[in-house]
Amino acid sequence: MSAPAKEIIDLNRWNRAERDWVIGAIGTVTADANRSADTHLLTVPLPHQWGIQLYLKDESTHPTGSLKHRLARSLFLYALCNGWITEGSAIVEASSGSTAVSEAYFARLLGLPFIAVMPATTSAAKIAMIEREGGTCHLVTDPVTIYQESARLADELGGHFMDQFTYAERATDWRGNNNIAESIFDQLAYEPFPIPEWIVTGAGTGGTSATIGRFLRYHRRHTRLCVVDPENSAFFPGWKHRDSAIRTGHASRIEGIGRPRFEPSFIPTVVDRMIQVPDAASVAAVRFLRSITGLTAGASTGTSLFAAYRLICEMRAENTRGSIVALLCDPGDRYTDTYYSDSWAAHQGFDLESYLDILHTAHTTGKWLGPPSR
Structure with a gap:
């Protein structure tokens, strides 16, 4: 007498209703990307004779207003x-x-x-x-x-x-698929220097810097990645000392970037350089941006912009021509009561004028009179 047939149990069974819902959900999320135009790559005017182009990737134009x-x-x-x-x-x-x-x-x-x-x-x-x-x-x-x-x-x-x-x-496809790095290079295609010397970004989760850094290597670009970090963040000292166990115990005053611990998504080995930027300099930089372009942005943009001017001055000193791209992460209208408030800045003890002078000198002469990079 033959043995009874064993019941086959598929523990990974995905019923039709579940499948249909997930397929529809993925279609809904993908449709949001399809109907959203790519974000702009804006120019920040610099003296023509320098042969240096500065761009801001304006992520504030997304439907929810940020990177x-x-x-x-x-x-x-x-x-x-x-x-x-x-x-x-x-x-x-x-x-x-x-x-x-x-x-x-x-x-x-x-x-x-x-x-x-x-x-x-x-x-x-x-x-x-x-x-x-x-x-x-x-x-x-x-x-x-x-x-x-x-x-x-x-x-x-x-x-x-x-x-x-x-x-x-790991959630973003760093090889391409219209990620932020691919978008930057596509938009630079007809510019004077389509392969930038530097891309500058901050780190909150570390996902953006990981995506950009991996993309640059995968596509064999010579562009270097500079990650900026505010005060009280663990990323810069963790990167500098190759110690992911570092904790600062303090929250960042620059919303969107900086963390008190070294987050799992921050990949230090794809970063070519880090610059730690004083919080007052980040706030001064977005105010300076508004004064020369009319654009407003959150202070995380200022962190990148301050470092970008440092890199511009280094390029000038080395007589290097080329381009730099920094990220404009979110709009300034979210921060009228903080980064654009004189009373808030005074309460934080920020000396904005000294950093505004540094930026003005860098913008007009290409000379860096600010604090040395850390």
Whole structure:
């Protein structure tokens, strides 16, 4: 007598309804990219005889107004394709800034609840931005606990913790697929120096610098990557000493960049140079940008711009011609009560005038009179 046939159990079975929902969700997220024009590459005027071009990649034109729109889209696609997000999943993120705003936007597109876990000290304006995109805010007393609380809350709700600080470096296709690096090079194609000497960016999760650094190597570009870091951040000392265990214990005053710990998505080996920029210099730089172009931006843009002028002056000293691209990460209208407020700057103890003088001299003469790079 033959043995009874064994029941075959497919533990990875993906039923038709689940498949249809995920396929539709991926289509919805992809459609957002398809209907959104690429962000602009703006020029900052420099003396023609220098033979140096300075560009700003204006990420503020995304639907949610910041560079983090790219990251949020990539994180959603990554989680959907991995089967981590299904119909009705609650989306949880540890963020009090632009990432939460962008993720709330995509969650609403998919009809999913979104919860941002953030410190109780988060400003009412930031909370309002997240809520305007359909998200809710879960406040915690101790900022250090936002990661653990996010994981706990996602588990309790049967949802998904996006964990931008872990997955940012792998969610984006660094080979191309219209990532930010590919976009920059495409837009430079008809410029005087289509292969820039430097691309300058800050690091919050580290995802953008990882994407750009890997892209440059994969496509065999000679362009160097400079990552800028504000005060109180662990990235610069961790990179300098090759020590990922460094902790500073302090939050960054420059929103969007700088972290008190060395985040998993920051890949130090793809970075050619780091420059630590004083916070007052970052604030002065966005005010200087407004004075010469009329553009307003958040202070993370100022961090990159201040370092870009340092690099411009080095190129002038070496009689090197070429181009530099820095990122304009988000608009200045989010920061009228902080970076553009004289009373706020005074309360922080910032001496903006000295840094404005440094920038003016660099912009008009190509000479660097500022503090040496660290």
